[in-house]
Amino acid sequence: MAYKIAIIGGGWYGCHIGLALQSLQMDVTVFEKADRPLHYASGNNQFRLHQGFHYARHHGTRIQSRDGFIRFTERYPNLSAPIKQNLYAVPRETSLMDFDTYKLIMVSSGIPFVEMPEGSPYLTNIDGVIKTDERVILLDNARNYFSQRLKGNLHLNTAVEAVSNSEDGVVINGVRYDYAIDATWGHYTKPPIKLIYEPTILLYYETSHDMPAVTFVDGPLSSVYPTEDPSIFTLSSVVHTPLGQFSTPEEAVRTRDDVTGAVSLAKRQAMEAQISENFPKFRDYFRFAGVQLAIKTKPVGNFDDRSCYVYRDRRLFSVLSGKIDTVFFAVERILASIETEQSNAGTPSIGPIKGDILQRELADKF
Template identity: 55%
Template sequence: MSLPVGENIYAVPRQTSLIDYDTYKLIMTATGIPYKSIETCSMDLRNIDGMMKADERVILIEKARHYFSTHLRQVLSLGVKIKSVDHTNHSVTVNGEKFDYMIDATWGHFSPIQIETFFEPTLLLYFEAEEGLPAVTFVDGPLYSIYPTEEKTIYTLSSVPHTPLGRYRSIDEARSVRDNADKSLIEMKLDLMTQQALENVPNFRDQYKFLGPQLSIKTKPVGNSDDRSCYVGKSGRIFTVMSGKIDTIFFATERILSMIEADHGDVPRDVPSSLLTTIRAKATEIGISVR
């Protein structure tokens, strides 16, 4: 469901980064993430204190959608509007149909999350350029990144100060801002983000042709850190999941199974309940290894 990024660069700008390159190298070394310091890359970068190459992958979204739609077609219903949820100590009834449990993975759009969060409408920009240009993330601070997508000639431009469109406690407010983003706002953000990119990529306008925006909403924990943790909450028979990165699905799976087992008492591993048997069978069917 992913491909390696051919040339993935982390660059520390000389004047706009909050830390110098040597400090950033110490941080990377401390995390244990493999990297290699480099002097040049295939993109003309200016005003750079230093840069490194690290291995990363790009997610193949359409392939993943097709894969899971195919493998889960017997149990998957798409485009269903949830009109009612009623729950007791023994079951959850969704749209009049009874279930043992419900897992809400809407990031707080439906059920409240059990940590303090805010909603951030965002604007990401798509550009077209020649195939094989590097992914470049400028660190650290209020900077930006240019990143490839699964389409070989399409790239994204995102900016720490310019991609967010505000912070809201109410999902309705965040949706209103997202849905009312107009041409003038997009043009303003395009100009601001292009000007930021030109600080280090002088050929940006020549290399990249603007295609259009992506408007979305992020749910983030309240706080100053960029928290990517995975939170799993439980209220009665309803689970709420707020994942940080895509790989935290495995952590969420383990947490939910553990909570279900706690509900059923000490369930023997060799004689699992029928519910756990069903859950594990479905997980195994799509290639997820569970206990």
């Protein structure tokens, strides 16, 4: 049966879910309040398509990323590109685990890598380095792809003003839908768990050198990663990228929008100092180019869980995930929930099993 489904948010999850449902002949409408898809958090991050190497402390996220990486490259072969040299380095003093433990976790997770016995000429005070094949998202390609494939079903510059959710359907902006999916990461409806909203600052750097991607693991460390333009890299830090943590999205938006030049400079100095501890010539190879601001939504808790969750309230689903490569899990869980509901609809009937048993018993006597 074809359903009429509304999706709130035209980021990676909203667009992917919309496209997947559209391919199943669903009547899909994607609402995006910006003037282009992938405008907010989906277009303001490190554009990393990873395999789970920086989630050594959470098995579920690691496995979802491993499997999602393979599925993503198969489903969207032209929306990402390989990284020429992608390194994960375990610092000797600041990592939460030693190199041998880190390798053991990755081997047991079935994630392929090559150990670099000589380390890297750019890095110092390192316990060990591995090299692995990961990819960078081609953001402009992705925007064009979803705009073309979703066509009239993607409604840009369209904010969701009102939602009424019931057992029979969801009414959005006065129009009834069979189901609705909130892909705004708790900015419109709230999943039934405690969340924090984290405004962030991402730094951009230019280089004329052939530099590797470097991610320091595991713990409150930093990483430098290329964009789709190989001369432009991003610098992020688990400690210094956040601008605060808030219980409401409104507070996070205000903090993001109030960032001053002084705040930007302080963050830049802190992040450069942190990465220079193990990448001492970072400032020699990279030149600061600018900043990008966004908001992340995270579950509250002392764990490193960024895997995909789907919550349901009557006919309204809400999606929460920390990584782009888990989009497939969201679609599967939504469809499974709809299918279960529809298969259980109607009045149960009593089958002919008693008659079959009796007939077989009588037949055996003659």
